[in-house]
Amino acid sequence: MTELDDLIKHLSMLPSVGPKSASRIAFFLVGSQKGFNESLSRLIGEIKEKVFPCPICGSYSETSPCPICSDPGRDQSLLCIVEQPQDVLTIQSIGAYNGLFHVLGGTLNPLEGIGADKLNIRSLVERVEKGSFKEIIFATNPTEEGDTTALYIKRLLERKGDFIFSRLASGIPIGGDLGFASRNTLMRSLRGRTTF
């Protein structure tokens, strides 16, 4: 295999990069500035040393604990549970949430051998026992796995104290079209209807 084929093979293993994009990127790199390739190469080579899971919430960070966990200005009574580190970024980007986060690292999936021990659930329970949380918000994806995982964790945490449990609303996306919504989405949006 040539170096170019090998590069294309590696690039096509990245998420959201198909075989056509992989060759387009590889050809771009052959023709691009040497300095750009050197920076990109260095950043990729070092990223795992520079960025690591926060020991408290499990989100990716370059400091330990992460800036969110170590910010006393955030609402210490709110905990938002998400599946992946990038979900923290997504929620942070809307600028409307000022509580803390906990990253599970996935969802329960017994068929693929992902049990509770493979997720950051034990650390979550310990954190909830020691913390001063009042509300626990489930922001797992509205999928069967996300829903099951949220329900499992809710049952665990219910024994640990008197918390308000909530979850993100599901429904028709803003700007969306009823005709394109799935039956499940419509059902969920009907059940979760709000007065106005």
Next chain:
Amino acid sequence: MTELDDLIKHLSMLPSVGPKSASRIAFFLVGSQKGFNESLSRLIGEIKEKVFPCPICGSYSETSPCPICSDPGRDQSLLCIVEQPQDVLTIQSIGAYNGLFHVLGGTLNPLEGIGADKLNIRSLVERVEKGSFKEIIFATNPTEEGDTTALYIKRLLERKGDFIFSRLASGIPIGGDLGFASRNTLMRSLRGRTTF
């Protein structure tokens, strides 16, 4: 700027990688195997040394001249002119062309200051003068720039010998729908209609 932000910024400069894909890839790299990141980093860092333009046809290669130019088994009477090195791969992948290639490196674009001197046109003229080509196939894109560039080169080469000039057929894509074809595509496919 953190290392993660810097990595996302670099990744989003790659072709066909938008800001959302760039963060998805960056998070994937934080969580992936160290060995994978090291290989990818090395491949990106070295690719410009390993892969370079063939001095004859301008296509990217890891040998000089490239395997196509140095293959005596290919039809030395056929020359296919393309815009970019990846176009050589695209045409090679269908396995139906056995002639030689010439890569222009772009199209004429006076508004952006891309004149004939910025493209591999001089080397093309010299190659055609010295070679034994009978047919010259234009495989530039069916865009205004591609068409103009093909016409410009055709006029240059007409003075150099008695060649057959041809171009790839344009028309409705196989599996396509007349209703989705643009007026120009329909006009081109009508003019280029074939008997059956």
